[in-house]
Amino acid sequence: MxxxxxxxxxxxxxxxxxxxxxxxxxxxxxxxxxxxxxxxxxxxxxxxxxxxxxxxxxxxxxxxxxxxxxxxxxxxxxxxxxxxxxxxxxxxxxxxxxxxxxxxxxxxxxxxxxxxxxxxxxxxxxxxxRPVLTREGLSLREAPPSDPWVLTARLASFSYSPLMLVPALTAVGTLRHRPEWTLAVILWILAGIAVSYVALLSAYFIGRGSHRARAALTSTTLAVLAFDLPLCGILLGEDGLIRDGAPLVVAAAITGYALRRAAHTPARVAV
Known part of the structure; x- marks a missing residue:
């Protein structure tokens, strides 16, 4: 019950x-x-x-x-x-x-x-x-607990893509008055899609205790902020920077803090 x-x-x-x-x-x-x-x-x-x-x-x-x-x-x-x-x-x-x-x-x-x-x-x-293959055959075992900080870093980094795509698609409406920024907006949309795959791969290896994956996700986080925030400020103005940039900054801060905490937690090995 x-x-x-x-x-x-x-x-x-x-x-x-x-x-x-x-x-x-x-x-x-x-x-x-x-x-x-x-x-x-x-x-x-x-x-x-x-x-x-x-x-x-x-x-x-x-x-x-x-x-x-x-x-x-x-x-x-x-x-x-x-x-x-x-x-x-x-x-x-x-x-x-x-x-x-x-x-x-x-x-x-x-x-x-x-x-x-x-x-x-x-x-x-x-x-x-979950099912586990043993010498005696197929049996059910309790899955090993996951590090909550790794889970937090995963979910926070997964939010990068939509938080980038929302302002990028919003900026499409401004291109009729500023057509010179068309290429930048297209790159913005493509970057928003690409970062989802980077976050997915990094999150997978972070769960296995990879230090390189943590460094890669940290670098990706910094790159996302450096790319997204200036475009929000230029194309959407101060209002857009606050409305669309602030959630990304918070997600990045949560990811960075979670990665730091996860780095001090011994990796769990599945059995």
Whole structure:
């Protein structure tokens, strides 16, 4: 039977996913203008809502990735929804501010429960069983626990690609007034796609204790910041730098901190 704290957490996650949709609908309703940038950011916010459904599944299945995923989802949700609430000029609508406050409270409550509640922590310690070939034949064994800092670095680095593609696609709408930046925007989009493969390969070898993979992901993080932030500032202005650059900076900081902590943790060998 599912423990009561887990059931409460699941209900909060469902409420958070629903609140995210409500806030996005209110933003769309009150938005003074609906250009390309607004459409891209709203689409990304809606797609990211599916992440909360994945988190519900992982909590129910007692997956260790639930903790870092909740941290990444909270960070991206608050930035993505918050940047839709604040208009380019004027004051944000009161209903939007109230709904954002409720959403922020739900997100923070979810993170605190996942990281601090002993009952939920005990629930997430359980590891899934997997088939292992032994001398006696095929049997089920408990999978070795994963380093939570490695999982955090993996998930945080996986967010680089969408956090780059959102401003890059938003910048497409500015090219009719600044066609000389067309090649830069194309390279921006290609870089956003390529970094997903680099993060995937690095994350795989980091899980096996590779020091080179940690160095490669650190270098990739710095390169992503050096490439993305100037383009955000040039093509999207100061507003775009805050709206689109800040989430990437936070994701990079989480990745760097997690890599540093993982470097001091002995690698676990699967048996």
């Amino acid at each position: 599912t423990p009561r704290p887990v059931r409460v957490l699941t209900a909060l996650l469902i409420a958070t996913a629903a609140a995210t949709v409500v806030v996005e609908v209110l933003n769309f309703w009150y938005a003074p203008e609906r250009g390309v940038g607004f459409a891209v950011r709203t689409g990304w916010a809606l797609v990211r809502t599916l992440g909360w459904l994945i988190l519900i599944f992982q909590v129910r299945r007692a997956r260790a990735t639930a903790k870092p995923l909740s941290l990444i989802l909270t960070m991206t949700t608050l930035f993505a929804v918050g940047r839709l609430i604040v208009p380019s000029s004027g004051r944000p609508p009161l209903p939007g501010l109230i709904s954002f406050g409720v959403l922020a409270l739900l997100c923070l409550t979810v993170v605190v429960l996942l990281h601090r509640h002993p009952g939920i922590d005990a629930h997430l310690i359980h590891q899934p069983r």
